[in-house]
Amino acid sequence: MAANFWTSSHYKQLLDPDKVDVVQRLDKEKGVTLEEFRLIKIHMSLQIWKLALQVKVRQRVIATAITYLRRVYTRKSMTEYDPRLVAPTCLYLASKVEESTVQARLLVFYIKKMYAGATSSDEKYRFEIKDILEMEMKVLEALDYYLVVFHPYRPLLQLLQDAGITDLTQVAWGLVNDTYKMDLILIHPPHMIALACIYIACVLKDKDLTTWFEELRVDMNIVKNISMEILEFFEYCRLDSKGNILIPEDRINAALNKVAAKP
Numbered sequence: 001m002a003a004n005f006w007t008s009s010h011y012k013q014l015l016d017p018d019k020v021d022v023v024q025r026l027d028k029e030k031g032v033t034l035e036e037f038r039l040i041k042i043h044m045s046l047q048i049w050k051l052a053l054q055v056k057v058r059q060r061v062i063a064t065a066i067t068y069l070r071r072v073y074t075r076k077s078m079t080e081y082d083p084r085l086v087a088p089t090c091l092y093l094a095s096k097v098e099e100s101t102v103q104a105r106l107l108v109f110y111i112k113k114m115y116a117g118a119t120s121s122d123e124k125y126r127f128e129i130k131d132i133l134e135m136e137m138k139v140l141e142a143l144d145y146y147l148v149v150f151h152p153y154r155p156l157l158q159l160l161q162d163a164g165i166t167d168l169t170q171v172a173w174g175l176v177n178d179t180y181k182m183d184l185i186l187i188h189p190p191h192m193i194a195l196a197c198i199y200i201a202c203v204l205k206d207k208d209l210t211t212w213f214e215e216l217r218v219d220m221n222i223v224k225n226i227s228m229e230i231l232e233f234f235e236y237c238r239l240d241s242k243g244n245i246l247i248p249e250d251r252i253n254a255a256l257n258k259v260a261a262k263p
Helices: 025-029 034-055 059-072 083-097 104-114 129-142 153-163 166-179 190-204 210-215 220-236 249-260
Strands: none
Touching: 034 059, 034 083, 034 104, 034 249, 059 083, 059 129, 059 153, 083 104, 083 129, 083 249, 104 129, 153 166, 153 190, 166 190, 166 220, 190 220, 210 220
């Protein structure tokens, strides 16, 4: 794995914002709107989290899997690459890349368990081992076999230590987790995402780090823009009492049925 982000394939694959949140032609033909495209990505990111909790993998594996998922859909349509299969496949692939391997049969077992008793369209999405193994090759091809992902977690801890505000670790870490419900990891260097989360945490906890931020050799306009994207995301999504995102089941089913519909 590349030791330096600036020489890594991750850095070379960073995208402009207008290249990320784009509905592919085949999905447009199925009537998938930009809002539905975003909802599906959020929903499948949450499904990766749920499945990962069942198979007990490290948080880094989850983050890498979600990054793969979001990167795939900058290049491929959901019509061609069903997100209900791509999501567990990305988790399977990420577990191997991050040296925390989960067997495909275990993923299949928990997928079936998660959908046990389902009466909706999810009923037919109970994949077998061969489905995940076949999709793995397609995902690898969609990713151009570039599998190295740098995450904001490590720079976050280093920056919190440097700023002398390790008491904000939990808040800032939670914010970093939330960024994986967006496409930020495909657009910005991880240390900039970490700084944005620290910036928000400081505002929430009424900490004045103006001098510290001024001493950093970073573009604060970018940090503030990332912060605004994160805050706008929370305004866009409905949250429950525990801070979990609420997506009405009928809306997500309707969107997923569009990409699964036969032409």
